[in-house]
Amino acid sequence: MSYPSWQPGEGPKDPQARQRPGGVPSWRGQGGQPPVWYGQGGPPQPGHADGSHSMLASHADRERAVDVLRAGFGEGRMEQAEFEKRVARAYAARTVGELALLVADLPQGPVPLPAAVGAVPRTFLPLPVPKTNEKAIGSAICGGLCLVTVGLTGLPAVILGHSARSEIRRTGEGGDGLALTGLVIGWLATASWTLVVTLLLIAALTTG
Template identity: 50%
Template structure:
């Protein structure tokens, strides 16, 4: 669902409170705030504030230990941690440059090597983006690089030997 300006402002307030309480460093606060203001959907906003309190945190005294259910053998069974549905991490997507590198590499033999150079460029770009962002697609980028370099070498040798034979 698309987020409104009011939703982005509420998220910015949560981040501001988290920074004021010392839960976020200045760099992390600035980074998250920038991403909140550029977010278009709730799915983009939620991961940025899910680990921060989103309202007054009640101060309480010591809590009693939870009573663990007992199994039929008399041993306590540990309680499973409850993860709220909104805390699920967003799905990790494939890097677009990696997919482009693979496509350009696969097309290189059919385009007389014209797409080999873009395959190499996109492959290196994708590798650095994947390292920085944690996206998937490392294999696509590697395949695009390998095919691109092989196509460049093949067409380079073909041109060199072709010109050598034509001169002889």
């Protein structure tokens, strides 16, 4: 891709390209100035005249032109040297018409990339997090309460723990560690109460 050899405000140097029927230069708008269509999606249609072609460019206008140049350079539409030359001319441009000439042969923004074809392979998808079994949570809670209730919730912890582990093996839910914790604490509490009751009975029988 080569940059046009004519400067902003000048016409093409090919005499045949300079004229159209009626003796009016084909590239000029009203008043002999270059047409301005920057930011309007394309060059004006025949018969259309825009009186703002000589409007002084603002900083925002220059930045928009440079953004279009960056997009074209990123898509490989121009070489590094040409890109740097156009950017320098964009920042030095005085009018909106000069900016329009710099981006005339580029799309007004980056071309959208095509959507990915096909679904993502299942191997690369994140693994679903299994649901935690509710009975396993209850077993762990009852096991923790054994310290507060002096082991009175040990038996519920054992029952819920065994039931939870059975459901986890069948359904693949999570929470096996919670159920196992509740089971261990529950069995310890139950064994402690069993030992206490046994000693009390032996003492009662001995003293009786």
